[in-house]
Amino acid sequence: MLTLAFDTSSKTLSVALLRNRTVLHHVILHREQNHSEVLLPAIDEACRLSNVTVRDMDLFACTLGPGSFTGLRIGVSTLKGLMLATGKPAAGVSSLAALALNVEEPDAVIGSMMDAGRGQVYLAYYRCGKDGILHPVGEPQAQSPRSVEDPFSEPVIYVGDGVVRYAGMIPPLTSPKNKMAPAEQQFVSAAAVARLALEKYFRGDLLDPARCAPVYLRSVDALPARSGG
Numbered sequence: 594m595l596t597l598a599f600d601t602s603s604k605t606l607s608v609a610l611l612r613n614r615t616v617l618h619h620v621i622l623h624r625e626q627n628h629s630e631v632l633l634p635a636i637d638e639a640c641r642l643s644n645v646t647v648r649d650m651d652l653f654a655c656t657l658g659p660g661s662f663t664g665l666r667i668g669v670s671t672l673k674g675l676m677l678a679t680g681k682p683a684a685g686v687s688s689l690a691a692l693a694l695n696v697e698e699p700d701a702v703i704g705s706m707m708d709a710g711r712g713q714v715y716l717a718y719y720r721c722g723k724d725g726i727l728h729p730v731g732e733p734q735a736q737s738p739r740s741v742e743d744p745f746s747e748p749v750i751y752v753g754d755g756v757v758r759y760a761g762m763i764p765p766l767t768s769p770k771n772k773m774a775p776a777e778q779q780f781v782s783a784a785a786v787a788r789l790a791l792e793k794y795f796r797g798d799l800l801d802p803a804r805c806a807p808v809y810l811r812s813v814d815a816l817p818a819r820s821g822g
Contacts, residue, residue, distance in 0.1 A: 602660025
């Protein structure tokens with residue numbers, strides 16, 4: 594089973610191609626170009642290097658949010674285009690869940706935190722079960738980094754560009770039991786997106802292209818029209 598997955602929810606862009614659960618191709622790009630200029634060439638490159646075509650895919654996947662408003666719109670519109678062009682199914686996953694999947698420590702809580710702009714972060718907590726499946730703890734939210742609380746007795750590992758940017762302002766990081774994930778884990782991985790999408794595929798939790806839409810967590814109207822996310 595071939596899965597093509599991508600993430601456009603932040604400043605980085607990631608594309609992965611998996612055969613079953615084996616990663617054939619994975620890349621995380623850090624470029625100043627708009628994601629709309631980079632995504633399709635990155636998908637073409639993934640297919641070329643893996644000796645497959647887009648029509649060979651059995652499943653498409655991307656992050657639905659939260660994240661950059663502009664980035665999410667680009668990702669979702671590309672996903673819809675692939676679904677309609679090929680007739681193949683797709684699954685959408687949380688960017689915060691994909692980020693949390695970078696940290697696989699079953700004895701800790703994972704605080705997945707993305708920079709939301711305007712002095713806020715998107716935050717969601719997860720526990721990683723012994724089966725490797727993420728279990729959300731509470732609901733994701735947009736908030737000030739200064740208002741982040743730690744209601745957990747076990748260690749919390751914070752991961753994401755939100756914690757990197759606001760580390761000095763996040764109260765739980767003053768506790769010795771909590772820590773930041775290593776630098777190489779701080780970006781959303783399209784391989785993680787594919788893994789989460791496969792779980793949804795086997796549960797029958799697939800997207801309807803007519804109703805597929807980004808998940809912003811806060812109103813688009815909360816941002817100036819010129820910001821684009």
